[in-house]
Amino acid sequence: MLSLDPAGFIAAFVVLSVVVFLTLYICAYRLFFANSDRNDYTFIGSDFMGSQSSDVPREFLNDEEALTHLAETYDFTGLSPEEQSSYLKGEEFTKTNPPHFQNTRGKSFTPDDDKTIKDCGTTAFFFEPETDVLSSRYLVADRTELSFHNNDAPYSTATAVMNYALPTKNRLYSDTIYFETKVYEYDNSGNPNAHFSIGLVTKPYPSSFRLPGYNKFSIGYESTGNLKINKPFPTPLQQHQGEQSEYNALVLPPLQESDVVGFGYVATTGTIFITRNGKKILDVMRGCFVDMYPAVGCFSTNAKFQVNIGQLGFVWIEANVRKYGFVSTSEYKKIQGDRGLVALPQYDSVISNEEDKILDKGEELPPRYPEDELDFFGRSSKDIVRIGSSSRSQAPHTTEHLSNEKEEHVDEDEEVKEPKGTELGPSSEVTDEPEEIMDLRERIYEQQI
Incomplete structure (x- = not known):
């Protein structure tokens, strides 16, 4: 058998290792660092997403190849100047203000925010x-x-975003957050391209010129029935060209005035679902754990909306039965302490403070009243109540006063009689003495005083 030269074996191993290393390096460079001529968005798995990429459904994110294909499919060069400008501004905003994908599972809430919401x-x-x-x-x-x-001008777009994200932290007994939006006023008869969108967005978001659903990461249920998820195409004008438009994808029922749209989020599974007029119609996605904010926007139209986050009853009955909403409405026993983000405050917890004299007096409250007081007015058993006499004759009488009164005045007026029950203790009988006798008794008593 041929014996291998040790030096040749080492040299072959080194060459093979170098080739493998260079191959892996080139692949990694092209995958993560190489930029093409049309690199509008960074790649899904790049550092733009960071370590939290598993918290965002990857199938709803657009890489550069997908965006390039969308731009070619929807004829970007043939768009109006307003639509081209809006798209480019959205691209620039996303690059300079990337979404906070690191804020997952309630990380966007600071301790002060938690305290404010709880209170x-x-x-x-x-x-x-x-x-x-x-x-x-x-x-x-x-x-x-x-x-x-003032939003009915051509291509005028405005979106209102809530100050806090969906409260997903510490929801032990109510794992679903739900809100509803009612369309109070809306009329697009003057402009067939006018529409509105209700959905969820991440922050920061270009709300001054984009509707929910056009920039990542966002979801929008449009009044035309289109469901948009991070899709800048088709543009608002392209998908509203009437029944002849090839870009319309009406996966949801169209919306009109007096309709109620609900968005729900299951914190444990990251599921987002939609309801309409009290009926659940669609589960949009699963596995989304990014903090998202409710948003409502209008395109070339004016409208009025009311958003119900739990301050009123929901149209969707299940949300009322299972206590969905932003604030947990379960009984106090289930949300003691900090189990719920907005649990009831613990009023029974007293902060110990040795210097607080008022708290030190707490054990002595209520005050101890004398034991000889029997009734609400402070009258004791030693007091004699004369039933039927005036208020001035209600003062305390002793046995000595009664005996003197009888001895001195029995000769002056024989009709003066002592009522029964002049013994110690109040009488239980009502006197029938005339008013003149009662006045005389009163004057006699005043003279004694």
Whole structure:
């Protein structure tokens, strides 16, 4: 048999190792660091997502190849200048302000936020008003009521986003968060392209010029029936060209005035579902654990909405029965302490403070009254109550006073008689003496005093 030269064997091993290393390095470089000419978004598995990539459903994220294919499919070059500008602004916003995908499972809440929500309940949640007050396109009333105005110009877009994300932390007994949005006023008869969108978004989000569902990570249920999830295409005008539009994908029932749309989120499984007018119609996705914020937006139209996060009863009956909503409404025994994010405060827990004199007096309360007091008015058993006499004759009488009264005045008026029960203790009988005798008795008593 041929014997292998040790030096040759080592040299072959080194060469093979170098080749394998270079191959792996080139693959890794092309996969994670190489940029193409049309790199609009970073790759799904890059450091843009970070270590939290498993908390976002990957099938709903767009890599550069998918976006390039969408741009070619929906003819980006043939879009109107407003639509091209909106798309490019959205791309730039996403690059400079990437979504906070690291905020998962309630990490967007600070300790101060937790305390505020626990103390205030549903009143801690409200829609953030626009920063530009002079040219605002929507108003916020009573925290969750939205009124869009001055938004009916061509391609005018505005989205209202809630201040806090869905409260998913520490939901031991109620693992589902649910809210409903009622369409109070909406009329698109003057503009067939006008529509609105209700959904969930991450922060930061380009709410001043994009509806929910167009930028990642966001979901939008549009009034036309389209369901958009992180899809900048088709554009608002492309998918609203009437029945002839090839871009419409009406997977949901269209919405109109007086409809009620509900969004639910199951914290344990990351499931997002949608209801309409009290009926569950669709499970959108599973495995989404990113903190998301309720959002309502309008495109080229004015409308009014009311968002119910649990301050009122829900149209979806199951949400009322199973106590869904932002704030847990279970009985106090189930949400003691910090088990629920918005559990009731523990009023029975007293902070010990040795210098607090008021707290030190707590054991002596209520005060101890004398034992000889029998009734509410403080009258004791030694008091004699004259039934039928005036208020001034209710003063305490002793046996000595009664005997002197009888001896001195029995000769003056023989008709004066002592009522029965002048012994110690109050009488249980009502006197029938005339009013004149009662007045005389009163004057005699005053003279004795």
